[in-house]
Amino acid sequence: MISTAGVPMAHEDENRAVAATGTGQGTPPGDGHSDRRIDIAGDASGPVVAGNHNVVIDADHGSTVTLLVEGEHPQPVRRAQVALLPRRQAAPLGRDAELRRLAAAVREGGPVQVWGAPGVGKSALLRHTARSLAPGADGVVFLDAAGREPEDLAQDIFETCYEARDYAPSSPELRRLMGDIKVTVYVDNAEFSAEGLRNLMDAAPDATFVVAGRERTLLGEGSALHLEGIDQHAALELLARELGRPVAPETESDTAATLWETAVGRPLLLLRAAALTRLDPSGRAVLPRPGDVADLLPLLFDRLEGGPLRALHLLATLQDAELDPAHVGALTDASDASALCARLTDLGLAEQTEGGYRVVPDVAPALRERELEPFPVDRLSDHFAEWIARPSTTAAQVAQHARALEQVAELAEQAGRPELAVRIVRAASPALARSLRFGVWGRLLECGLPAAQRAGDQQAVAYFTHERGIRNLLTGRRVMAGVLLAEAAYLWQQLGDLHGANAAAGAQQYVPPTTTTGTPVTGPHTDGAAQSLNAGGGPDPASAHAGTTHGAGSPVDPGTAAHQAGTPFDPGTTAHQAGVSVDPSTAAHQVAAPVDPGTAAHQAGLHQAGTPGAAGAHGTAGAHGAVGATGATGATGATGATAAGATAAGASTAGASAASVALMKVIALIVAVVIGGIAIQQAQASRDSSGTSPSAGPTGLAGVWRGSDGNMYEFKDSGTGSYTQTGTDVCGNTSAVELTGSNGTYTTTGSLYDINGGSCGAVIGEVTTTLTLSASGDSAQLTSEMTSSSDQYEQVQCYSCGTISLTREQ
DSSP: OOOOOSSOOOOHHHHHHHHHOOOOOOOOSSSTTGGGSOOOOOOSOEEEEETTEEEEEOTTTOOEEEEOOTTOSOOOEEOSOEEEOOOOOOOOTTOHHHHHHHHHHHHTTOOEEEEOOTTSSHHHHHHHHHHHSOOBTTEEEEEEOTTOOHHHHHHHHHHHHEEOTTEEOBHHHHHHHHTTOOEEEEEETOOOOHHHHHHHHHTSTTSEEEEEESSOOOTTSSEEEEOOOOOHHHHHHHHHHHHTSOOOTTTTHHHHHHHHHHTTTOHHHHHHHHHHHHTOTTSOOOOOOGGGGGGHHHHHHHTOOHHHHHHHHHHHHTTTOOBOHHHHHHHHTOSOHHHHHHHHHHTTSEEEOSSSEEEOTTHHHHHHTTTOOOOOHHHHHHHHHHHHHSTTOOHHHHHHTHHHHHHHHHHHHHTTOHHHHHHHHHHHHHHHHHHTOHHHHHHHHHHHHHHHHHHTOHHHHHHHHHHHHHHHHHTTOHHHHHHHHHHHHHHHHHHTOHHHHHHHHHHHTTSOOOOOBSSOOOSOOOSSOBOOOOTTOOOOSSOOOOTTEETTTEEOOTTOOEEETTOSSOTTSSEEEOSOOBOTTSSSBOOOSSOOTTOGGGOOOOOOTTOTTSOOOOOTTSOEEEEEEOGGGOOOGGGOOOOTTSOOTTTSOTTOOHHHHHHGGGHHHHHHHHHHHHHHHHHHHHHHHHTOOSSOSOBTTBEEEEETTSOEEEEEEEETTEEEEEEEOTTSOEEEEEEEEETTEEEEEEEEEEOTTSSBOOEEEEEEEEEEEOTTSSEEEEEEEEEEEOTTOSEEEESSOEEEEEEEOO
């Protein structure tokens, strides 16, 4: 009987509750714009559903995952009509021609990209278009993409079009649900690559997308509108509107015309010129000299004092993050923060968003030149951590302010206060997971883990590693999920937190083994992971896998989770990840040969004669995982990175951190461990039920052995001085390994594979395995060591090498 390790599977009624219930909605601090938003998320506790996974967020020990019961998936209810509009504002001046072009492109079905320099008026045009043009057949959606990920915007679109509380569909399910919904989606500040934009648009295949950004990226697709400055007539109208009076024809017209020319018609610079005129302390309200256009910001700063300057300083500190006025008021002690922020907007120093206010991009560097003392990071950390902890703060509100939280964490790191970064990320992580905004959740976790390592906070290291594994599992990056969850289980166990270790091990059972050799599978996942649209992120190298089975048609028991060396998990019920010492300074297992006797590479699924349904065992000297290394890649310590002169797949993925690169090195090891643990159970259960053993008795090496790694090994007599073991190797291949020798010592030689790319690649060396029997024949030592490596690699690290002890069972 297979015992259960990890978290219990969700009961059918529990899954029904997940689909049908949720927590209450909240309103953002202050009045904000909640009446124009569709708020789906609730608080930061309780279950959510991502793809086929039921996830219970746990802020202390790490989240737990179970599979949904067939037929118990949430049933989203489509909204009859969608109207998520931007805030209302004055019509942009001098844009009639552009509006006509935009209208024609939208009627043609798009996509449409509006691009141009900062301050040229892209946002104003896009917002006005979203309100003035006829919506799509099913409505209109306006989104601000500043500081956000495509996958989170895709979830926004889904939640706008469907009533589906606490549910993030898988990528195929999302496309199916959105397949016939004809909405027009406007996305401002869409500073994504062409791939990122295409992925976002693929999430709603029948929608018409209109996006705005600084650069043109949708080359050869749809329509592109390059937005330039407004003409002189429109510029004079803008100045008159901002001044509250006409431009004086005799005294100001020449100055205004020169200002327009100097500003290249960009409305933002003209707005600032008018604002400086209004602030003239002499009361003469004279337009600034054209030569002052380049110095408008310092001149405006000189006219600010007290509350407005403090508020601007706060917004500039957080750069591109938006803040609700309530936070501005609390942090700057302003009595009317909304009015204060509105004034900064009128001066062209801040911009109003759907969620609050943020500084105009060129203001932050200009303000830094004044050498103001940084806004106190401890005050920022205290404020936001306390705000997140309030029962009234919803997950949606935390997600809305995620960019601000990310900036606070980065500021804390820069100030040499990693403990503050850990505090803010630890506080925000459960709410971000609960909000189902997995893109920004991942960014915060990537920030929190190195901060926890620098702070020496081992509990936070375990927690962040665990949650990164959960996130990778939910977003379809399943091989990386296996690595991270095995790491987390080990770290929890080292801390004595069995709850956390069980949660990580329980989640790892849903990470399937890879069945590819050489070239990883690069097609999209269709196996129930939540939608993953991270721009620039490649597909996971693991093959697509049905979440309910492993191996030769054998159902997966929840107990087949990853076993960490020394944990109280029953080694007969878990996949074994043993003997790998963890250096908290990196996210990967740092392994130096010889490895602890619990080395995971010697996992074995016992293959019984006459039991064709049982999965085979890993051969004693089957495939071994290795990493070629040079010091040039910036990966951590012994984990190295690539072959000399070449860049290994997985070691140079765009945007990957050094920790992530290091983690990719142990993929083959972890995947093989999962296979071995399950196979052991199938074979052991079969033996227990039949009461017979495939081996007649102890004759030399022949028989069944239990390893110090908790796994079972079976060797069969195949001739004089020769024994075989049949099983699945680290690359997923079924093979027979033959050990030969005499006088109680037997050896075999196997291949050493490059696993930089996340699966078995080229053979880069050989490993010799030696098994030495004791004089009594009841115990043995099994040692694997690398005996050769390819000259192509400067250095090779064998993750499968080391020594374990064997004790005869039969």
